[in-house]
Amino acid sequence: xxxxxxxxxxxxxxxxxxxxxNCDYTNSMFDYFLWYKKYxxxxxxxxxxxxxxKDKNEDGRFTVFLNKSAKHLSLHIVPSQPGDxxxxxxxxxxxxxxxxxxxxxxxxxxxxxxxx
Amino acid sequence: ETGVTQTPRxxxxxxxxxxxxxxxxxxxxxxxxxxxxxxxKPLELMFVYSLEERVENNSVPSRFSPECPNSSHLFLHxxxxxxxxxxxxxxxxxxxxxxxPRETQYFGPGTRLLVL
Numbered sequence: 307x308x309x310x311x312x313x314x315x316x317x318x319x320x321x322x323x324x325x326x327x328n329c330d331y332t333n334s335m336f337d338y339f340l341w342y343k344k345y346x347x348x349x350x351x352x353x354x355x356x357x358x359x360k361d362k363n364e365d366g367r368f369t370v371f372l373n374k375s376a377k378h379l380s381l382h383i384v385p386s387q388p389g390d391x392x393x394x395x396x397x398x399x400x401x402x403x404x405x406x407x408x409x410x411x412x413x414x415x416x417x418x419x420x421x422x
Numbered sequence: 423e424t425g426v427t428q429t430p431r432x433x434x435x436x437x438x439x440x441x442x443x444x445x446x447x448x449x450x451x452x453x454x455x456x457x458x459x460x461x462x463k464p465l466e467l468m469f470v471y472s473l474e475e476r477v478e479n480n481s482v483p484s485r486f487s488p489e490c491p492n493s494s495h496l497f498l499h500x501x502x503x504x505x506x507x508x509x510x511x512x513x514x515x516x517x518x519x520x521x522x523p524r525e526t527q528y529f530g531p532g533t534r535l536l537v538l
Contacts, residue, residue, distance in 0.1 A: 350529045351529070405477035410527060
């Protein structure tokens, strides 16, 4: 059973417009959420994160919104640029006391294509 | 300087071969991870090492054998793999502390493995 779901496998947006990528989770123990971006032939790179005590975090063109009651988060990219074309992974984190590390659970990813 | 490196980048092996994947992190982190990414699936956590001690073995078959000789290096030894093991294998590292701020995981570029 997937604890983190990205229901849209792909998204196509025109350059300059807003891209909205969505993510849903089921485990209320998750307390930290991240978005990663992945280009072909590269590993995922960290983009932006949000703690469960917040509902919004902004970094330049990227904003992440968290709705805890709905167990939903979204990534907004505005304005979208062709260089944003990549696969975006949502991840949720909870600290594993037994293991002593932050466990990340990833969604399946959404492929964003920004066209001129 | 590349934070997390992985070698080889591509590997083709037969089901009777033995091979090893190598990961090295130059970030001074205390935790290292192996993930598997199959096509159109979420990243699956395989193993976690925290302070060079394995703290998670996520129900991974014994034909995958990790090794962490020190905090900077992580290996994944492969033997008698199956074609369904073909995937992208990603290494990651992080600096984790239960009391400090949540640190993100940094990924290497991955090893694309094909088992024939």
